[in-house]
Structures are given as C-alpha cells and as structure tokens.
Amino acid sequence: MSGMQELRNTLQELTEQYQGLDAIPGLGAEEKHAVMTDTYQQSMTPLLATFESLQDENSRPESNHERWFISTFRDRIQAALDSLRSPKTWDNLFEGLNMLRDIGVDIGKELSGARVLQLSDLSPDLANIQSSLIDIPSPKQGTGVTIQSFEQQVVIIPTKTKPKKLTLIGCDGKRYTYLFKGLEDLHLDERVMQLLRITNGMLRRDKDSCSRELIARHYAVVPLSDSSGMIQWVENTVSIYTIIAKWQHRETLCARWMNDDSPAAPHPAPQRATDVYHEKAAVALKKAGLPPNHPRRQWPKSILLDLYHEMASETPADLLEREIWSSSPTPGEWWRKSVRFARSTAVMSMIGYVIGLGDRHLENILIEFTTGDLVHIDYNVCFEKGKRLRIPEIVPFRLSRNMLTSLGLTGVEGNFRIGCEQTMKVMRKNKEILVTLLEAFVYDPLVDWQIETTTVQGGVGVGGAGVVGFDSAQGSIREGHSGLILDSENESGSVSGTNIRDSRSSFDANPSTRASSIRRRLSNESLISVSSTSIKSMTTTDSNSKRWNSHAGDQVDSTSSSGTLSLLNQANQQQPQPSQHLQQQQQPPLHQRNVIAVNILRRVRHKLEGRDFEAGKKCKVPEQVDRVIQEATNVENLANMFEGWTPWL
Missing domain, CATH: 3.30.1010.10 (Phosphatidylinositol 3-kinase Catalytic Subunit; Chain A, domain 4)
Incomplete structure (x- = not known):
C-alpha cells in the first residue's frame, strides 16, 4: 500500500485538470472526454503497472496463507483496479482509491496484534x-x-x-x-x-x-x-521501554480506579510520552509568543530545558533499578546484577562512543534480569549518522536518568567508570586493529550515508512511542526539507549547491512512501557509494596505516602484537561479502566515494588516540572517559535530544 499517497496525488491533479476544462470556451462534452481519457491513461498507466505487478505476483499462491489472502481479498482488489483503469465518471475519480483504502484497513485489522501461525x-x-x-x-x-x-x-x-x-x-x-x-x-x-x-x-x-x-x-x-x-x-x-510502559499503564489504571466509580469499564490506552511532550511544547511556545510550527532546531534553550525538567518530574528515575531489585531473591544477587549492569553498560558505552552508535532509544536497549547484563540491538545508525539527523543526536551514548540510577550505589564512579577506562584503554592499545577492521565497514557499500540519515526520526515506532514524522503536526515543510540534507561539519565534506525540491504532498505520505520518495530525489546526490573490492586484506596494517596517513595527516604507530593481529586474521576469514545488487551499482569517482569514509575513519582514529576534543591535544584515558560521561549526562545535551528518544527517562 506504499504507493497510495502517490496515487492520491495523481488523482487529485486529474480532478483539478478536469474541472479546469470547464473554463475553456467551446469545448464540448465529447472533446472533454477525449482529452481526459488521453490524460488519464498517460498519468495512471505507470502507477497501475505497479499495482498490477503486485497482483500478478500474488496470483500464484504457494502456501495456504497465500491462498487465504487471495480468496479473501482478490475480488475486492480486482474491483478496485478495474475502477481505477476505467472510472465510471470523471466527477469521482477516487472510487477505486477508496476501495483500496478500505482493503488496507481490513488487512491492517487482520495483522494487528500478535498472531501465531x-x-x-x-x-x-x-x-x-x-x-x-x-x-x-x-x-x-x-x-x-x-x-x-x-x-x-x-x-x-x-x-x-x-x-x-x-x-x-x-x-x-x-x-x-x-x-x-x-x-x-x-x-x-x-x-x-x-x-x-x-x-x-x-x-x-x-x-x-x-x-x-x-x-x-x-x-x-x-x-x-x-x-x-x-x-x-x-x-x-526485556526492553527498558517495556518496563517504562508497564509502569505508565499501572499508574494510569490506578489513577482511573481512584477517580472512577466503575473501574471495570474500558478505558483508552495511556497517553504516549511524545504526545504529552508535544502538548507541553505547544503551551510553552504559545507562552513565548512563537507559532506552534516553529522549527524545532530554533526553539529557545530555556523552553527545551523547561520541557525536559517537566517531563522528568513526572517520571521516577528508579524504575529500572527497582525492577533489578525485584528480580533478585537475595541482597547478594542484587549486588551481582548491579555490578554486571554497570560493567556491561560501560563496555557498550565505550564501543558505542568509538563507532558513533546512535538511535539508542529505550526499545533498542534490553536487559537480561537473570544476570543484569545490558544488551544493545539495531546497529543501523553508526559512525555518527545520528549527528546528521533532522534533530542531531549530541550525546556520545545513552546514560539517562533510569540507567544512571541503576549503576549501583556509587553511580558513575566505581564499577562503571573503571569499566569505561579499562575498555577504552584496551581499545586504544589495539587502535590499529580496530581502525583496519572499521576501514572495511565504511568502505563496503552497505549504507548510503546521506539517504539513510533521513529515515530514523521519521515514521512510527522510534522508542516504541509512535513519534512524529518529517511533517509533524507542529513541524513545518521548511524543517522537513532541512532533514534531507546532511549538515556540514567542520571535518567533513560539505554538501553545497544541493537543490532538492519537494511538495507538501510528499511529506504527507506514510513513512515508507516518504523514504522511497526521498531516495528517488537524492539518487544522484549521495556523496559515497563505494566497492569493497578495493579491500584486499584486513591484515596489511602497515600499508593501510600509511594510506590513511596520506588522507588524514595523522602520525600512526603501526606496531601491534602478533597475538592481537591473529584476531584480525580470524575476522578476515569470516568477512561477509557485499551483495550482488550493491556491487552492480554504478560507482562515482574515487575521490567522491572517499569523502565521507575518510572523515569517518579520521573521527574513529581521533577517539582511539584521545584527540576527540581540542584539536591537537591528546588526553589520557581517564580524562577522555570523564569528558564523554559529562557529555552523556549533561542536562542541556539531553534537553536538545529528539523527543522520540525520551531523554528524560
């Protein structure tokens, strides 16, 4: 159903064209019909071809489930397509579209909720x-x-x-x-x-x-x-978001039962956190004399801080800690889980910081209550892509209130800080191995760095809270357009002279339609599309180091222990190959392909050398760890984060 929005736009344009024919003097009914027939066929044939292709693919069922789908929806789909091919009247071109929309609603009902097949x-x-x-x-x-x-x-x-x-x-x-x-x-x-x-x-x-x-x-x-x-x-x-959502559900039920004479009566679901945030934001913007669609990036810091503190005041900071405590039958078990939580959080925080891991909303962070281990999932936003989102992610890793409280009695001190310093020390010691390994990552054509950055904060499901898309009710088209272009950074190649035109309708589309529309418009704007065939071996540490020295101007110590290098040899044997489809894509010139990859690896190398902050200054491991912890827990940084990230939790 991803082409429904484009179909609606086309039908709307055809309707306006038909109405415009009335203004042409001397144009008879037969001539109007001939003009509309020709225009309709030219406009609709490419769109209908997509639907007809899908219909053809599903006309040969290979399983009982496919047979059920065909028997349930085939006749209705056929009737809708027939209406779109040959509308009964030019005054109502939307009949077939409405039929498809009704089918989509019925399919959605069938797919809603967990099912067992x-x-x-x-x-x-x-x-x-x-x-x-x-x-x-x-x-x-x-x-x-x-x-x-x-x-x-x-x-x-x-x-x-x-x-x-x-x-x-x-x-x-x-x-x-x-x-x-x-x-x-x-x-x-x-x-x-x-x-x-x-x-x-x-x-x-x-x-x-x-x-x-x-x-x-x-x-x-x-x-x-x-x-x-x-x-x-x-x-x-279980995801940390699930823990928060269950608490919210319990609180909502308790409040209603205390104020309702019939607690057994059905009630709507608890209000989503992002909806609450938007309501409070609308009030704050109005109070400040700003329109409700004022661009998010231009909101005053005072408003963002007030919103953060207000949302934080309505949510306890110890929900996760209490869950860990409740899952522990003895004080000793609780202590062991708290230590494991702090240490596993420390390791993943440092690794995430080095590789620029983003999109750390609470549904992408799991906890195993039997051990206390933290488990991260969904690594699609890497290498600081989060900094190029519509609302940039400016914290190096997630250490928000509930995670901070769950680190144990000493908080960021003790187990967490020692774990961070130890992990960073080991990674810095083996920096050449990691840089060489990451070199294959960023040079493998698995991700279009420019296009991918526009989809993370759009659509639904971020943080499990159904966040706003590119054109939220309180957003603007101008702000949506700004999300399509990578922000210039001091160390990265700037995107200049990019001319991206869009219409209001394309931002009204559902997430998948918006993403496909953006990909079409930016198909020739990508800065990097590289082939992994240039990576012959990940074990040639000296040659790779010299090559990166020529790009980044860094002085590198290319020595490494043979024991650690054997790990890289093992990784090379397990190295997955890029897909055939991606290998066949047309490659731009080498210098254009390398512009982002060079800067990604420069950033990684700077982090692994302790030169991530002041230019030219190399800090020791404890100082580096202290700086990133301060950045991760800084209230101003958290207040500026995307609301779907729920930084106040």
Whole structure:
C-alpha cells in the first residue's frame, strides 16, 4: 500500500485538470472526454503497472496463507483496479482509491496484534525440512550443530515490519530461536557483531579486563538478502521501554480506579510520552509568543530545558533499578546484577562512543534480569549518522536518568567508570586493529550515508512511542526539507549547491512512501557509494596505516602484537561479502566515494588516540572517559535530544 499517497496525488491533479476544462470556451462534452481519457491513461498507466505487478505476483499462491489472502481479498482488489483503469465518471475519480483504502484497513485489522501461525501454512518447504546439513547460525564459530527441523508455530510480532519469530530444532535436541526480519538490510548489524567479537577477544586477552569480566553481549545476525535476514533471539531479556510502559499503564489504571466509580469499564490506552511532550511544547511556545510550527532546531534553550525538567518530574528515575531489585531473591544477587549492569553498560558505552552508535532509544536497549547484563540491538545508525539527523543526536551514548540510577550505589564512579577506562584503554592499545577492521565497514557499500540519515526520526515506532514524522503536526515543510540534507561539519565534506525540491504532498505520505520518495530525489546526490573490492586484506596494517596517513595527516604507530593481529586474521576469514545488487551499482569517482569514509575513519582514529576534543591535544584515558560521561549526562545535551528518544527517562 506504499504507493497510495502517490496515487492520491495523481488523482487529485486529474480532478483539478478536469474541472479546469470547464473554463475553456467551446469545448464540448465529447472533446472533454477525449482529452481526459488521453490524460488519464498517460498519468495512471505507470502507477497501475505497479499495482498490477503486485497482483500478478500474488496470483500464484504457494502456501495456504497465500491462498487465504487471495480468496479473501482478490475480488475486492480486482474491483478496485478495474475502477481505477476505467472510472465510471470523471466527477469521482477516487472510487477505486477508496476501495483500496478500505482493503488496507481490513488487512491492517487482520495483522494487528500478535498472531501465531503454522509454518506449514506459510512455507511448506521449511516445515518439511528434516535432518539437514545446514549449520545453526551462532555467534560462536564451528559449533557443528545443524538444523534438524523447524518448530511448527510461528509468532508474528505486532511491530511496523511484522517480523516473524521462528524456532529451529538443532541436531543436539536444543531449541534455537530467531527473528526473521523483512524490509531491512542487516549487513551492517552483521559487521558490528563481528566488531564486538573482536573487541571481546581483546578484552579477554587483557588481565584486568578479564578479571572484571568486561564483555559486550552480541548475537548471531544472518543477512539473507539486501532487505531481509535473521537475528538470534536474545532469551530472558526485556526492553527498558517495556518496563517504562508497564509502569505508565499501572499508574494510569490506578489513577482511573481512584477517580472512577466503575473501574471495570474500558478505558483508552495511556497517553504516549511524545504526545504529552508535544502538548507541553505547544503551551510553552504559545507562552513565548512563537507559532506552534516553529522549527524545532530554533526553539529557545530555556523552553527545551523547561520541557525536559517537566517531563522528568513526572517520571521516577528508579524504575529500572527497582525492577533489578525485584528480580533478585537475595541482597547478594542484587549486588551481582548491579555490578554486571554497570560493567556491561560501560563496555557498550565505550564501543558505542568509538563507532558513533546512535538511535539508542529505550526499545533498542534490553536487559537480561537473570544476570543484569545490558544488551544493545539495531546497529543501523553508526559512525555518527545520528549527528546528521533532522534533530542531531549530541550525546556520545545513552546514560539517562533510569540507567544512571541503576549503576549501583556509587553511580558513575566505581564499577562503571573503571569499566569505561579499562575498555577504552584496551581499545586504544589495539587502535590499529580496530581502525583496519572499521576501514572495511565504511568502505563496503552497505549504507548510503546521506539517504539513510533521513529515515530514523521519521515514521512510527522510534522508542516504541509512535513519534512524529518529517511533517509533524507542529513541524513545518521548511524543517522537513532541512532533514534531507546532511549538515556540514567542520571535518567533513560539505554538501553545497544541493537543490532538492519537494511538495507538501510528499511529506504527507506514510513513512515508507516518504523514504522511497526521498531516495528517488537524492539518487544522484549521495556523496559515497563505494566497492569493497578495493579491500584486499584486513591484515596489511602497515600499508593501510600509511594510506590513511596520506588522507588524514595523522602520525600512526603501526606496531601491534602478533597475538592481537591473529584476531584480525580470524575476522578476515569470516568477512561477509557485499551483495550482488550493491556491487552492480554504478560507482562515482574515487575521490567522491572517499569523502565521507575518510572523515569517518579520521573521527574513529581521533577517539582511539584521545584527540576527540581540542584539536591537537591528546588526553589520557581517564580524562577522555570523564569528558564523554559529562557529555552523556549533561542536562542541556539531553534537553536538545529528539523527543522520540525520551531523554528524560
């Protein structure tokens, strides 16, 4: 249904053209009909071809579920397309569109909520697999466990892309659960998992880090195509957002029961945090004499700070801490979980800081209550892409109120700070290995850095709170346009002379339509589209270091221990290949492809050398860690964060 908005716009234009024919003197009814018929066919044929292609693809069912869909909706879809091909009257061109919209509503009702389907109804081939030779995907290499069969029940998760929860039975008799995701490229997630494995190896080789059990939790990621893949299900975890949402639900019910004589009566769902924020923002802007659509980036700091403090005052800062305490049967167990939480948070905070990991809303951060470990998911916003969003992410990692309170009695001191310093010390010691590994990441054509940055804060589902899109009710088209262009940074190539034209209608589209529209408009504006074929080996540390010296003007110590270098050799053997589709894309000139990659690696190198702050000044590990902790907890920084990030929680 992603083409519905474009279809609506076209029909609206045709309606206006038909009405304009009345102003032409001497134009008879037959001539009007002939003009409209010709214009209608020229405008609608390309659009209808897309719908007809989808109809053709679904006309040959291969499973019971596809047969159900065809039997339920085929006749209605056919009637809608017939109405669009040959409208009954030029006065009402929207009849077919309205029919498609009604079909979409009914499909949405069928898909709403969690559902459990039979694998045999979805994929008979997978359901019939027995004793295969295919290895079970695992973060550990060479387990030797193969797929014995698939469990028959498939759980459909009621989120935006409707991922499927699958369970595989291994030849060892154990159950392995994975999430199959469509409409998403998981290649970058796979590469980051590789980075986490290499970093864990470095931490295990360090005596102090090993004694503190500093480790980054990771999981298996298996890209199956450019737009689908499987992610290992992390058992016994829950997102921090879920904890906050349950508290909000309990508070709402308690308040209604105390003030309602009939507590059993149905009530609407609790108000979303972002909706509350927008209501308060509208009041604050009006009080300051500013229009409700005043660009978000131009809001006064005083308003942002007041909104942050007001939202924070309405939400406890110890919700996560109380959940950890409640899950612990003894004080000793609570202490162990608090220590594990602080240390795992420290490791991921430093790794996230180095690779510029963004989009750390509370649904992308999980906690395992059996151990206290923190687990991050969704690594699509890396290498400081968050700083180029419509509302830039200016904190190096997430350490908001509830996470800060859960670090234990000493807060950021003690286990957390020591864990941060130890992790950063190990990463700085092995900087050449990490830079060489990351070189392959940024030079592999997995992400269009310019296009991708426009989609994270648009649409629904960020932070699980249904945040506003590019053209929120309180936004403006001018602000939406500013989100399409990468901001110039002091150290990066600026985007100058970019002329992007858009219309109000394109910002009214749903998220997928907006994204596809933006991709079409920016298809020739990307600064980088590179091929990984230039990366012949990730073990040539000296040559890579010299090459980056020529780009960045940095003096590099290219020495590294043979033991650590073996980790890189192992990574090279496991290096996934870029997709065929991406390899076939036309490449711009080399200097144009490299402009962002060079600056990404320069930023990473500066962080790993302690030169991330004042130019030319190299700070020691404790000072560097202290600076990033201050930035992550600075109230002004948090107040400027995107409201869908819920920085006050």
